[in-house]
Amino acid sequence: MRTAKRLDNLAPYLFARIDAKKAELEAKGADVISLGIGDPDIATPAHIVCAMAKAIRNPANHQYPDYAGSLEYREACARYMQRRFSVEVDPKREVLALIGSKEGIAHLCNAFVDPGEYVLAPSIGYPVYSSGATLVSANTYAMPMREEDGFLADFTAVPESVLEKAKILFLNYPNNPTGAVATEEYFDKAIAFCLEHDLLLAHDNAYCDICFDGYRAPSILERPRAKECCIEFFSLSKSYNMTGWRIGFACGNEQAVQALGTVKNNLDSGQFTAIQQAAIAALDGSQDCVEEMCELYAKRRDLVVNAFRAIGMDCTAPKATIYIWVKVPAGYTSESFATELLERAQVIVTPGSGYGEGGEGYIRISLTTPDQLLEEAVRRIGRLNEMR
Numbered sequence: 001m002r003t004a005k006r007l008d009n010l011a012p013y014l015f016a017r018i019d020a021k022k023a024e025l026e027a028k029g030a031d032v033i034s035l036g037i038g039d040p041d042i043a044t045p046a047h048i049v050c051a052m053a054k055a056i057r058n059p060a061n062h063q064y065p066d067y068a069g070s071l072e073y074r075e076a077c078a079r080y081m082q083r084r085f086s087v088e089v090d091p092k093r094e095v096l097a098l099i100g101s102k103e104g105i106a107h108l109c110n111a112f113v114d115p116g117e118y119v120l121a122p123s124i125g126y127p128v129y130s131s132g133a134t135l136v137s138a139n140t141y142a143m144p145m146r147e148e149d150g151f152l153a154d155f156t157a158v159p160e161s162v163l164e165k166a167k168i169l170f171l172n173y174p175n176n177p178t179g180a181v182a183t184e185e186y187f188d189k190a191i192a193f194c195l196e197h198d199l200l201l202a203h204d205n206a207y208c209d210i211c212f213d214g215y216r217a218p219s220i221l222e223r224p225r226a227k228e229c230c231i232e233f234f235s236l237s238k239s240y241n242m243t244g245w246r247i248g249f250a251c252g253n254e255q256a257v258q259a260l261g262t263v264k265n266n267l268d269s270g271q272f273t274a275i276q277q278a279a280i281a282a283l284d285g286s287q288d289c290v291e292e293m294c295e296l297y298a299k300r301r302d303l304v305v306n307a308f309r310a311i312g313m314d315c316t317a318p319k320a321t322i323y324i325w326v327k328v329p330a331g332y333t334s335e336s337f338a339t340e341l342l343e344r345a346q347v348i349v350t351p352g353s354g355y356g357e358g359g360e361g362y363i364r365i366s367l368t369t370p371d372q373l374l375e376e377a378v379r380r381i382g383r384l385n386e387m388r
């Protein structure tokens with residue numbers, strides 16, 4: 001048996017080497033703390049779980065769901081867009097339920113990208129933008145992201161020869177892994193660029209509700225002319241601690257939403273209606289739970305930022321996301337520094353190089369570790385005072 005070549009072209013699993021090292025240390029009895037994975041440690045809020053418990057008892061929910069998502073769910077998504085961003089989307093034509101936003105992001109390439117064509121993806125980013133392209137035998141062009149530009153992906157650097165074959169430009173602000181946020185001017189320039197070059201702009205807004213210090217992340221759909229070229233991805237995973245539930249949505253340009261829907265009609269049969277009903281409770285319910293999570297993450301952020309600064313490392317406090325992006329000291333690579341932290345402090349962080357070529361020289365720390373463990377990790381890092 002021979003698997004398709006495109007499988008060999010997928011980037012290796014980000015955490016494989018670190019996982020092996022962790023297993024080796026744990027076998028020797030070490031107490032390893034992971035600050036590696038971005039998966040909320042707090043339970044899904046009770047009112048959402050209660051809505052699910054009720055919905056699961058309704059036999060009408062046990063049948064095949066509406067493929068595009070129930071109209072009730074799509075209407076709740078549209079209400080959220082209106083309330084949160086003052087953006088109007090038609091729940092019937094411009095909103096599509098997703099089985100988690102990852103699935104939608106990956107499948108978007110099936111709808112828009114032919115073999116040999118290009119997607120433009122940030123050189124530091126969520127690996128799914130390029131793996132979606134790889135799985136349809138297409139190419140990825142990595143747009144440079146520089147710290148001095150606030151990690152805003154430089155689409156103007158894409159060569160003309162690539163642009164001619166490019167179909168989608170992926171952006172993600174607030175950004176995983178850098179924690180960077182975008183300005184309105186940047187979104188406007190990206191929209192103008194996509195209109196000029198006939199590209200679909202796919203904006204991943206998974207972290208729009210995890211913001212600190214009074215910052216409120218925008219939707220790209222707030223910007224003029226955005227609906228002519230933009231599809232935006234939203235996820236309930238991080239906002240409502242629902243990573244395991246697999247629920248999100250896409251909205252924006254009707255042609256893009258419908259094309260993605262056509263792909264999905266042929267691949268899956270939608271998300272369990274009971275989960276959609278729980279998601280309605282999340283989107284329509286009190287947003288106090290989101291605010292509480294943001295307060296908790298802000299506290300953890302300060303703890304981690306202060307710990308790195310105390311050992312002489314440069315580290316900015318992000319305005320959003322659940323990640324801290326830290327430049328490694330001179331003489332280290334992402335991986336050698338991550339290995340040093342693991343061996344000397346038994347703390348796992350993610351090497352920035354795992355997020356693409358632009359991530360070399362950084363590590364990512366996730367804030368989704370329970371307070372006590374995070375405090376212990378920070379104490380251990382603080383003892384490494386000769387690291388600078």
Ligand SMILES: *Cc1c(COP(=O)(O)O)cnc(C)c1O
Binds near residue numbers: 038103172237
């Ligand atoms: C977590 C995350 C998502 C959300 O994925 P789901 O499939 O909705 O759980 C999307 N994009 C980025 C950049 C993420 O970090």
